[in-house]
Amino acid sequence: xxxxxxRCNARFxxxxxxxxxxxxxxxxxxxxxxPIIISRALELFIESLxxxxxxxxxxxxxxxxxxxxxxxxxxxxxTFDFLKDLVTDVPDIQQAEQNGDTVTATTSDLTQPKQRxxxxxxxxCHMLQHISxxxxxxxxxxxxLLALNTTVFPNFMxxxxxx
Amino acid sequence: xxxREDDELSIPRAALNKMIKELLPNIRVANDSRDLVLNCxxxxxxxxxxxxxxxxxxxxxxxxxxxxxxIALENLGFGSYxxxxxxxxxxxxxxALKKRKxxxxxxxxxxxxxxxxxxxxxxxxxxx
Numbered sequence: 001x002x003x004x005x006x007r008c009n010a011r012f013x014x015x016x017x018x019x020x021x022x023x024x025x026x027x028x029x030x031x032x033x034x035p036i037i038i039s040r041a042l043e044l045f046i047e048s049l050x051x052x053x054x055x056x057x058x059x060x061x062x063x064x065x066x067x068x069x070x071x072x073x074x075x076x077x078x079t080f081d082f083l084k085d086l087v088t089d090v091p092d093i094q095q096a097e098q099n100g101d102t103v104t105a106t107t108s109d110l111t112q113p114k115q116r117x118x119x120x121x122x123x124x125c126h127m128l129q130h131i132s133x134x135x136x137x138x139x140x141x142x143x144x145l146l147a148l149n150t151t152v153f154p155n156f157m158x159x160x161x162x163x
Numbered sequence: 164x165x166x167r168e169d170d171e172l173s174i175p176r177a178a179l180n181k182m183i184k185e186l187l188p189n190i191r192v193a194n195d196s197r198d199l200v201l202n203c204x205x206x207x208x209x210x211x212x213x214x215x216x217x218x219x220x221x222x223x224x225x226x227x228x229x230x231x232x233x234i235a236l237e238n239l240g241f242g243s244y245x246x247x248x249x250x251x252x253x254x255x256x257x258x259a260l261k262k263r264k265x266x267x268x269x270x271x272x273x274x275x276x277x278x279x280x281x282x283x284x285x286x287x288x289x290x291x
Contacts, residue, residue: 012174012204020172020205021212028216029226033255037232038211040251041244042174043182045207046200050186057190064191067199079240082210086202 012039049073049080060093068093173201211235 014035021027021035049070056069071087074080179201183192212227214235219227229252236244 044244
């Protein structure tokens with residue numbers, strides 16, 4: 001009789017699971033097979049969560065699976081509703097991508113398309129123009145400097161001195 | 164045994180890391196993502212436990228049984244896990260049965276003690 005290959009991936013320690021269960025004061029006695037069943041269910045749960053998250057990661061062409069990817073999955077499925085509280089502090093994916101005005105630095109900044117960087121440049125220039133509206137030469141110099149920058153400096157600060 | 168706060172109780176990181184490696188061998192997973200998944204695991208355990216506990220109480224039982232857990236999984240929307248969970252339950256039962264059979268086998272060879280003693284004497288006589 002051909003035996004199915006048992007996927008004995010990572011089995012979680014039943015004793016640990018039982019401890020976690022009994023942290024809840026309402027939970028009393030637990031039959032011994034119970035933590036073993038929960039271990040298997042947990043395996044399936046993680047598989048499901050990770051493979052769905054991986055789809056998001058791949059779709060975004062990201063090399064690293066981030067908490068934002070996980071968050072988007074949690075929010076998209078009702079069965080994962082119980083996890084919502086865990087991700088309230090996690091940034092949304094949409095926020096990180098759509099918000100062209102934010103100067104917040106993320107490690108993926110350098111991969112952003114040039115269009116965003118020039119938007120940033122324009123914003124800075126407007127600010128500078130407003131500050132030094134009479135100092136056109138200074139503004140032109142700074143504008144050119146920014147245009148030459150190939151990376152985004154979120155902490156870029158410009159000091160204008162009037163003599 | 165390392166002293167650990169009860170509040171930080173979660174499944175071992177190593178187990179999770181192994182699982183991630185087997186599932187997603189070509190993807191980098193940030194540390195904080197792993198932490199998040201660990202927390203999700205703990206939440207899952209609590210969720211299933213409290214649901215199973217409620218079912219147990221409704222049935223006026225004192226011990227949470229595997230059947231309670233299976234019903235809990237169904238109620239929580241994880242009915243698709245039931246089949247595998249049941250398979251594991253069967254395996255556990257079969258294993259326990261095997262163990263019990265093995266121990267009784269040794270006790271009940273079917274030969275009474277006097278007969279065994281007689282056979283032993285015969286063997287000694289042969290050697291001597």
